Amino acid sequence: MRTDTADVERPATAPTFQHIGIGRRLKNHTATGLFTVSFLVAVVPLLWVLYTLLSRGLVPMLSADWWSHSFYGLLPNDFGGGIYHALVGTIEQSFVAAVISVPLGVTVGVFLIEYGKDSRLASTATFMVDILSGLPSIVAGLFVYALWITTFGFPKSGFAVALSLVLLMLPLVVRTTETMLRIVPDDLREASYALGVPKWKTILKVVLPTSLSGILTGVMLGLARIMGETAPLLILVGYARSINFNLFSGPMASLPLTIYTERKTPTEAGDARMWGAALTLVLVIMLINLLATLISRLFAVKTK
Amino acid sequence: MAKRLDIQDLNLHYGKFHAVQDVSLQVHARGVTAFIGPSGCGKSTVLRALNRMHEVIAGARVEGKVLLDGEDVYASNVDPVQVRRTIGMVFQRANPFPTMSIRDNVVAGLKLAGEKNKKHLDEVAERSLRSANLWEEVKDRLNKPGGSLSGGQQQRLCIARAVAVQPDVLLMDEPCSALDPISTLAIEDLIAELKKDYTIVIVTHNMQQAARVSDQTAFFNLRAVGEPGQLVEIEETGKIFSNPNQKATEDYISGRFG
Ligand SMILES: Nc1ncnc2c1ncn2[C@@H]1O[C@H](COP(=O)(O)OP(=O)(O)OP(=O)(O)O)[C@@H](O)[C@H]1O
Ligand SMILES: [Mg+2]
Numbered sequence: 001m002r003t004d005t006a007d008v009e010r011p012a013t014a015p016t017f018q019h020i021g022i023g024r025r026l027k028n029h030t031a032t033g034l035f036t037v038s039f040l041v042a043v044v045p046l047l048w049v050l051y052t053l054l055s056r057g058l059v060p061m062l063s064a065d066w067w068s069h070s071f072y073g074l075l076p077n078d079f080g081g082g083i084y085h086a087l088v089g090t091i092e093q094s095f096v097a098a099v100i101s102v103p104l105g106v107t108v109g110v111f112l113i114e115y116g117k118d119s120r121l122a123s124t125a126t127f128m129v130d131i132l133s134g135l136p137s138i139v140a141g142l143f144v145y146a147l148w149i150t151t152f153g154f155p156k157s158g159f160a161v162a163l164s165l166v167l168l169m170l171p172l173v174v175r176t177t178e179t180m181l182r183i184v185p186d187d188l189r190e191a192s193y194a195l196g197v198p199k200w201k202t203i204l205k206v207v208l209p210t211s212l213s214g215i216l217t218g219v220m221l222g223l224a225r226i227m228g229e230t231a232p233l234l235i236l237v238g239y240a241r242s243i244n245f246n247l248f249s250g251p252m253a254s255l256p257l258t259i260y261t262e263r264k265t266p267t268e269a270g271d272a273r274m275w276g277a278a279l280t281l282v283l284v285i286m287l288i289n290l291l292a293t294l295i296s297r298l299f300a301v302k303t304k
Numbered sequence: 305m306a307k308r309l310d311i312q313d314l315n316l317h318y319g320k321f322h323a324v325q326d327v328s329l330q331v332h333a334r335g336v337t338a339f340i341g342p343s344g345c346g347k348s349t350v351l352r353a354l355n356r357m358h359e360v361i362a363g364a365r366v367e368g369k370v371l372l373d374g375e376d377v378y379a380s381n382v383d384p385v386q387v388r389r390t391i392g393m394v395f396q397r398a399n400p401f402p403t404m405s406i407r408d409n410v411v412a413g414l415k416l417a418g419e420k421n422k423k424h425l426d427e428v429a430e431r432s433l434r435s436a437n438l439w440e441e442v443k444d445r446l447n448k449p450g451g452s453l454s455g456g457q458q459q460r461l462c463i464a465r466a467v468a469v470q471p472d473v474l475l476m477d478e479p480c481s482a483l484d485p486i487s488t489l490a491i492e493d494l495i496a497e498l499k500k501d502y503t504i505v506i507v508t509h510n511m512q513q514a515a516r517v518s519d520q521t522a523f524f525n526l527r528a529v530g531e532p533g534q535l536v537e538i539e540e541t542g543k544i545f546s547n548p549n550q551k552a553t554e555d556y557i558s559g560r561f562g
């Protein structure tokens with residue numbers, strides 16, 4: 001598609017670069033249009049959700065007591081109160097779940113990649129992790145109920161919830177660890193071995209530090225995931241409108257459970273409490289995600 | 305310090321693939337032995353078998369003996385970790401530790417073995433970097449990550465790292481393939497210096513280099529692609545390059561290979 005070949009100054013050879021044709025431009029514009037539309041289709045519902053959350057949950061959240069008080073003693077029509085009790089529950093339960101599942105999951109991941117390779121035990125473990133990662137949260141809750149409460153006879157408690165969250169978080173941690181260890185090049189392991197460093201020390205001082213950023217990010221994302229889990233809470237712990245720090249006894253609130261329970265209060269005040277809790281939950285999860293990004297930057301392998 | 309290596313009937317496999325067949329040769333103490341031969345003939349494989357790095361690869365198998373001053377490094381009661389502490393290695397591809405600073409890369413072997421004396425580590429770092437001809441370039445940024453160096457600098461960093469642990473034998477797999485002539489000369493000087501105390505095996509594609517640095521040269525070849533590589537001959541370097549015993553060697557050296 002050459003133009004103005006009449007120019008006598010030009011040599012008679014064909015130009016190396018040809019002008020972009022109409023067809024190419026048209027295709028380009030169509031593709032750009034399609035991408036823009038899909039982007040809007042994906043983003044609009046998201047913004048809508050955020051708008052709804054903010055418009056209904058922001059007012060209760062802005063009250064002075066929100067971050068320091070509970071709903072204790074509030075009558076169905078009383079506005080006010082705070083989310084502190086549920087925040088305590090969510091943080092304690094997911095923190096304990098993480099404290100149990102992170103060391104366990106990282107160890108399993110290290111075993112699978114660094115030691116297991118093709119062994120029978122490793123392929124069995126991988127299979128189990130696969131099953132576990134597809135486990136519906138309600139089933140995790142039921143399992144802990146059957147084992148911890150019915151069989152062992154412990155009371156319903158925040159700790160029982162934490163145990164069910166472990167079942168949900170463990171496969172995430174194992175998977176992340178596996179993926180992150182797999183992308184550490186063998187060259188690095190060999191470099192370490194060649195210096196006369198034993199395998200376990202190589203893993204601890206060379207392989208894990210190299211993949212630390214990825215593993216930590218995965219852990220944070222897993223944490224964000226289990227914080228919103230609701231089904232096990234309905235089975236494993238009672239709801240309390242007062243503050244309970246004790247994971248091992250008594251009913252204990254958490255953000256999802258608060259949303260679920262307050263929904264049953266058919267008043268405007270109940271609605272406000274519910275949306276306030278919902279917005280709080282989303283904020284907490286966003287905060288964790290933000291932290292994950294920060295951690296991944298902070299621990300990333302530096303090249304400068 | 306320096307030790308002799310006796311390689312007897314070495315056969316090396318990668319899973320079902322027979323990579324190297326029936327290699328027997330002697331590596332003299334306080335000398336430089338060069339391995340030359342066409343790409344894929346098994347030079348790296350043999351080299352890696354000498355400090356038990358071959359078995360690190362899944363499915364890889366070793367038959368035969370490697371004697372270090374008479375002691376079989378493959379004996380069942382020998383710890384491969386100790387073998388590698390005694391027989392150090394510089395790899396064909398530079399592989400600095402990305403999470404460690406330049407200084408920590410150099411002293412990684414000592415640090416991971418438990419050495420904590422900062423002053424001693426600093427001394428070792430400087431000495432090793434100087435001998436790898438890298439000190440002047442990095443002395444002002446020792447705390448920058450190892451990955452911030454250029455490819456050739458990374459390779460010299462790896463050489464410094466291998467020298468820092470003072471092994472008895474040093475295996476070098478094409479240590480100069482990524483280096484400019486000046487650094488190459490510096491490494492060759494280093495090799496000449498090191499061979500007073502160490503035993504060195506170097507793989508190289510550079511005939512002049514083999515001729516310059518080595519005392520004896522081993523020529524490896526393979527009959528055809530897919531066939532195992534074999535040792536054609538090992539001779540004093542002067543003889544290999546002037547009057548080799550085998551025609552294949554002469555063809556290869558004079559560029560009439562293939
Ligand atoms: N990790 C591995 N798995 C399977 N086969 C391998 C592996 N490493 C090397 N080989 C094979 O073994 C043979 C010898 O390889 P080796 O790396 O020892 O050659 P080389 O002589 O060092 O070649 P170059 O000069 O190109 O470095 C080749 O056919 C190669 O394909
Ligand atoms: Mg090689």
